[in-house]
Amino acid sequence: MKLRKFFMRSKPFLVAGLFVFFLAGCRSQFPVLDPQGPVGKSEYQLIVFSAILIAVIVVPVLLILVYIVYRYRAHLGNNAPYTPEWADSKLLETVWWGIPILIVGVLGWYTVNTTFLLVKPPVKDVKPLTIQVISLDWKWLFQYPDQQIATVNYCEIPEGMPVQFVLTSDAPMNSFWVPQLGGQEYSMPGMAMRLWLQADKTGDYAGSGANFTGRGFAHMRFQVLARPQSSFNAWVDQIKKTSPPLTQAGYQQLKKPGVADHMSYSAYPPGLFNDVVNKNRNHPSSWRR
Amino acid sequence: MGNGNLTASHFFVTGDPLIYSADAAIILSVLSILFFLTRCHKWGWLWREWITSVDHKKIGIMYMIAAMLMLFRGGVDALLMRTQLALPNLQFLRAQHYDEIFTTHGTIMILFMAMPLMFALFNIVVPLQIGARDVAYPFLNAVSFWLFFFGAMLFNLSFVIGGSPDAGWLAYPPLSETAFSPGPGENFYIWGIQISGIGSLATGINFVATILKMRAPGMKLMRMPLFAWSVLSSSIVIIFAFPVLTITLALLFIDRFAGAHFFGMTGGANPMMYVNLIWMWGHPEVYIVVLPAFGVFSEVVSTFAKKRIFGYKSMVFSMLIISVLSFFTWVHHFFTMGAGADVNAFFAVTTMAIAIPTGVKVFNWLFTLYRGRITMASPMLWTISFIPAFVVGGATGVMLAVAPADYQYHNSYFLIAHFHQVLIGGVVFGYFAGLYYWWPKMFGFQLDERLGKWAFWLWNIGFYVCFMPQYALGFMGMTRRVYTYGWDLGWAPLNFVSTVGAFLMGAGFVFQVWQILYSIRHGRRDLTGDPWNGRTLEWSMPSPAPYYNFAQIPQVKDRDAWWMEKQQMPEEGRGNTAVKYEPIHMPKNSGIPFVMAVFWFIAGFGFTFHWIALGIAGLAGVGMSLLARSFQYKMEYEIPVEEIQRVEASMGRIG
Ligand code: HEM
Ligand SMILES: [Cu+2]
Ligand SMILES: [Cu+2]
Numbered sequence: 001m002k003l004r005k006f007f008m009r010s011k012p013f014l015v016a017g018l019f020v021f022f023l024a025g026c027r028s029q030f031p032v033l034d035p036q037g038p039v040g041k042s043e044y045q046l047i048v049f050s051a052i053l054i055a056v057i058v059v060p061v062l063l064i065l066v067y068i069v070y071r072y073r074a075h076l077g078n079n080a081p082y083t084p085e086w087a088d089s090k091l092l093e094t095v096w097w098g099i100p101i102l103i104v105g106v107l108g109w110y111t112v113n114t115t116f117l118l119v120k121p122p123v124k125d126v127k128p129l130t131i132q133v134i135s136l137d138w139k140w141l142f143q144y145p146d147q148q149i150a151t152v153n154y155c156e157i158p159e160g161m162p163v164q165f166v167l168t169s170d171a172p173m174n175s176f177w178v179p180q181l182g183g184q185e186y187s188m189p190g191m192a193m194r195l196w197l198q199a200d201k202t203g204d205y206a207g208s209g210a211n212f213t214g215r216g217f218a219h220m221r222f223q224v225l226a227r228p229q230s231s232f233n234a235w236v237d238q239i240k241k242t243s244p245p246l247t248q249a250g251y252q253q254l255k256k257p258g259v260a261d262h263m264s265y266s267a268y269p270p271g272l273f274n275d276v277v278n279k280n281r282n283h284p285s286s287w288r289r
Numbered sequence: 290m291g292n293g294n295l296t297a298s299h300f301f302v303t304g305d306p307l308i309y310s311a312d313a314a315i316i317l318s319v320l321s322i323l324f325f326l327t328r329c330h331k332w333g334w335l336w337r338e339w340i341t342s343v344d345h346k347k348i349g350i351m352y353m354i355a356a357m358l359m360l361f362r363g364g365v366d367a368l369l370m371r372t373q374l375a376l377p378n379l380q381f382l383r384a385q386h387y388d389e390i391f392t393t394h395g396t397i398m399i400l401f402m403a404m405p406l407m408f409a410l411f412n413i414v415v416p417l418q419i420g421a422r423d424v425a426y427p428f429l430n431a432v433s434f435w436l437f438f439f440g441a442m443l444f445n446l447s448f449v450i451g452g453s454p455d456a457g458w459l460a461y462p463p464l465s466e467t468a469f470s471p472g473p474g475e476n477f478y479i480w481g482i483q484i485s486g487i488g489s490l491a492t493g494i495n496f497v498a499t500i501l502k503m504r505a506p507g508m509k510l511m512r513m514p515l516f517a518w519s520v521l522s523s524s525i526v527i528i529f530a531f532p533v534l535t536i537t538l539a540l541l542f543i544d545r546f547a548g549a550h551f552f553g554m555t556g557g558a559n560p561m562m563y564v565n566l567i568w569m570w571g572h573p574e575v576y577i578v579v580l581p582a583f584g585v586f587s588e589v590v591s592t593f594a595k596k597r598i599f600g601y602k603s604m605v606f607s608m609l610i611i612s613v614l615s616f617f618t619w620v621h622h623f624f625t626m627g628a629g630a631d632v633n634a635f636f637a638v639t640t641m642a643i644a645i646p647t648g649v650k651v652f653n654w655l656f657t658l659y660r661g662r663i664t665m666a667s668p669m670l671w672t673i674s675f676i677p678a679f680v681v682g683g684a685t686g687v688m689l690a691v692a693p694a695d696y697q698y699h700n701s702y703f704l705i706a707h708f709h710q711v712l713i714g715g716v717v718f719g720y721f722a723g724l725y726y727w728w729p730k731m732f733g734f735q736l737d738e739r740l741g742k743w744a745f746w747l748w749n750i751g752f753y754v755c756f757m758p759q760y761a762l763g764f765m766g767m768t769r770r771v772y773t774y775g776w777d778l779g780w781a782p783l784n785f786v787s788t789v790g791a792f793l794m795g796a797g798f799v800f801q802v803w804q805i806l807y808s809i810r811h812g813r814r815d816l817t818g819d820p821w822n823g824r825t826l827e828w829s830m831p832s833p834a835p836y837y838n839f840a841q842i843p844q845v846k847d848r849d850a851w852w853m854e855k856q857q858m859p860e861e862g863r864g865n866t867a868v869k870y871e872p873i874h875m876p877k878n879s880g881i882p883f884v885m886a887v888f889w890f891i892a893g894f895g896f897t898f899h900w901i902a903l904g905i906a907g908l909a910g911v912g913m914s915l916l917a918r919s920f921q922y923k924m925e926y927e928i929p930v931e932e933i934q935r936v937e938a939s940m941g942r943i944g
Pocket of ligand 2: 188191561
């Protein structure tokens with residue numbers, strides 16, 4: 001009896017404790033909830049903030065529901081008030097038009113602010129790295145215009161440096177997603193889309209295509225490896241020395257539908273990325289951003 | 290692909306045991322139905338009583354049966370997918386097969402299950418509820434049904450002939466263009482939806498006209514039951530949204546058929562245009578299907594709490610706002626497509642704004658229950674369970690509306706969990722509540738409550754077991770439409786749990802079928818016509834309603850017209866007053882809607898395989914059907930007074 005009472009009393013704490021344990025203990029299992037860069041972090045904050053704000057309304061509503069259904073059930077001897085004709089209350093209605101308006105107001109305001117904020121690069125005083133990404137059937141080709149190397153299905157970035165991914169597609173539209181670094185962006189034929197990401201710490205971050213592109217779509221996973229600047233430089237040199245170059249013919253081969261392993265190239269046809277964009281550049285330029 | 294150079298092995302889908310067994314099942318069931326009909330001499334009956342019927346009640350029942358069959362098909366698809374995903378690296382479905390199945394599952398569930406089930410409720414309830422003898426255009430109503438039916442048949446045919454579509458339920462180009470989807474699958478998709486879509490548009494027009502023009506005298510708009518209001522709002526959305534779908538798919542077909550460049554990768558095409566257009570229909574579409582569910586809940590809550598609906602005016606107003614707002618949120622389906630911060634911010638806020646009227650409705654339902662007397666019969670159970678499901682699903686919807694956060698949810702299992710929660714918890718539970726509620730009115734008997742409780746709990750437990758883990762899977766980075774995944778990702782346990790939940794829901798469905806079969810024999814007959822102590826006009830007449838509905842058109846003096854009448858009328862005298870009947874004009878049955886839809890089917894089939902001659906022949910048949918209709922002059926007949934007296938007496942309505 002006592003034990004049960006104790007259990008009932010402490011139930012909320014137990015539940016909360018479990019929840020915290022769950023979040024803390026297995027957070028790395030949940031890449032979206034374990035962001036490792038400024039973009040992912042601000043999105044994470046927004047996720048948590050919106051979840052709390054919404055819980056503020058959801059939890060009471062559910063409690064009220066349980067109470068009402070219990071209190072007013074039709075059984076003999078239920079002496080709760082019964083007012084079958086009462087169907088209007090200006091005051092009450094004002095209250096529940098007001099509450100959602102207020103919540104949506106607050107959330108909307110934060111949303112608008114963050115939306116504008118996230119368009120800018122995460123850190124301003126560092127020179128960013130640019131990586132051009134082409135989604136193919138069914139693999140990812142990464143090109144480093146400054147280093148003149150290319151990789152398939154993985155890329156290295158220096159830790160702590162903002163990276164500008166420029167995305168396009170030479171196949172059906174895909175979406176480039178590295179959950180621990182930040183949210184996704186579509187890669188579309190004929191367009192070059194920009195996505196800023198940054199890894200604060202060294203680590204291997206899993207990424208995937210997120211927009212369905214056909215049979216091999218499930219295999220379009222890739223790795224983003226964040227390394228200290230020095231090992232990044234060493235890695236670039238290594239590739240320049242040991243990997244074969246990507247030729248025009250090699251690209252045509254790569255483009256054919258199929259899946260691929262990690263690959264690297266010491267060079268690639270100059271202007272390949274722009275050629276791909278322009279070849280598929282379809283819509284009048286006024287429609288593009 | 291191309292004109293007519295298909296071999297038999299392209300035509301019939303081959304090489305897969307699942308498909309062969311489906312072939313066998315289809316052939317066997319068709320043969321047994323044919324055998325049964327011939328053996329029992331039912332062909333004439335089927336033709337006279339059902340196929341040519343323009344009676345809204347019968348059309349409603351046919352919609353319902355077709356929708357339940359489609360729920361079965363879509364549900365089997367779902368279980369196949371969940372089986373494949375239960376554990377990593379399973380070889381149960383191949384990639385191609387998985388892609389086809391999620392595409393047909395999504396398309397069937399929305400367009401060939403939710404829409405017809407909704408039209409079933411429109412048809413069965415609206416005329417009775419507003420005191421009308423039929424819809425405004427009964428012939429058109431039959432046309433709508435048969436177009437839906439043959440559209441759905443055409444779509445389903447792709448499973449065994451030609452191959453199913455596999456580019457997702459919205460068929461985004463360039464993937465759905467000939468370059469990447471060369472087979473007939475996408476053509477089946479386009480024509481199946483186009484043909485049934487014409488029917489849906491016509492139904493929207495029909496019900497707007499019915500509700501605006503056919504209400505019983507005294508039923509002002511603000512005295513109309515909330516279900517009728519929900520149908521009106523939904524139909525208005527249909528009228529504005531469906532033409533967008535028709536045009537979009539027509540353009541896609543021109544791309545595929547004639548090599549145009551609207552949405553492809555080359556020649557000035559723009560796939561983003563398609564994505565915009567399809568969601569300009571797609572988002573309103575989800576409100577089309579959920580608004581009538583809101584209507585059902587309003588009726589059920591007030592009946593089973595024995596209380597007037599709280600805040601009637603707010604309820605009406607909020608539905609109308611939702612109808613309008615639903616056209617201004619479509620971009621939230623592709624925040625990550627590179628629109629500027631200004632555009633994304635605008636659509637984030639409009640999306641959140643929809644939560645306001647929706648939230649108000651929830652509060653009004655709660656306060657209808659408050660100080661009521663709540664009976665937990667089946668319709669009410671489903672309604673009560675809708676509230677937590679929809680509140681949580683709506684809340685995650687608001688989270689998705691936060692544009693920058695959506696960059697992390699988009700295309701992930703978080704999204705899958707969200708939309709199933711609102712589609713099942715809102716739409717499916719809502720229509721179930723409606724079916725349980727109006728079932729006695731349709732068939733004259735009640736459904737067994739004990740089996741119904743089993744179905745209810747299995748569905749509900751299964752629902753949370755299936756979809757709650759998927760929110761977490763979204764946070765784990767699992768994207769939608771993947772047919773397989775590795776052990777290393779840690780997605781296995783939650784996926785397994787989710788699959789268990791899906792099978793619990795499947796068991797719930799089995800219980801429902803059992804419940805119906807059982808109740809046909811053992812269900813309690815509804816002799817009063819008012820088994821729930823209802824409030825609106827449909828409960829004032831016998832169950833099932835006579836084919837002309839009201840022997841005398843009722844006079845409406847207030848909201849909850851039947852409830853008011855019951856309050857004022859002594860128990861015994863009810864319905865027994867001596868009345869003077871007048872002859873009733875009714876529309877005649879017609880075989881033209883059926884024949885015309887068959888021609889549409891032929892046309893669609895022809896164009897799907899690029900057999901232009903067949904396609905044109907089908908269209909010519911459609912034209913001839915229309916022409917034949919225009920030469921019909923006597924389209925009504927009169928029911929004499931003696932017949933009305935006879936029918937009413939047989940139902941115990943004349944003393
Ligand atoms: C009865 C239980 C249901 C289960 C277990 C279920 C399961 C699934 C699964 C496994 C997917 C595929 C996820 C993926 O691989 O991306 C899916 C997709 C989908 N489902 Fe369901 N579903 C159910 C009911 C419904 C209902 C009732 C509706 C609509 C009214 C619906 C609409 C959709 C849609 C639109 C998609 C997206 C298809 C696409 O990606 O093209 N589902 N569902
Ligand atoms: Cu684009
Ligand atoms: Cu939407």
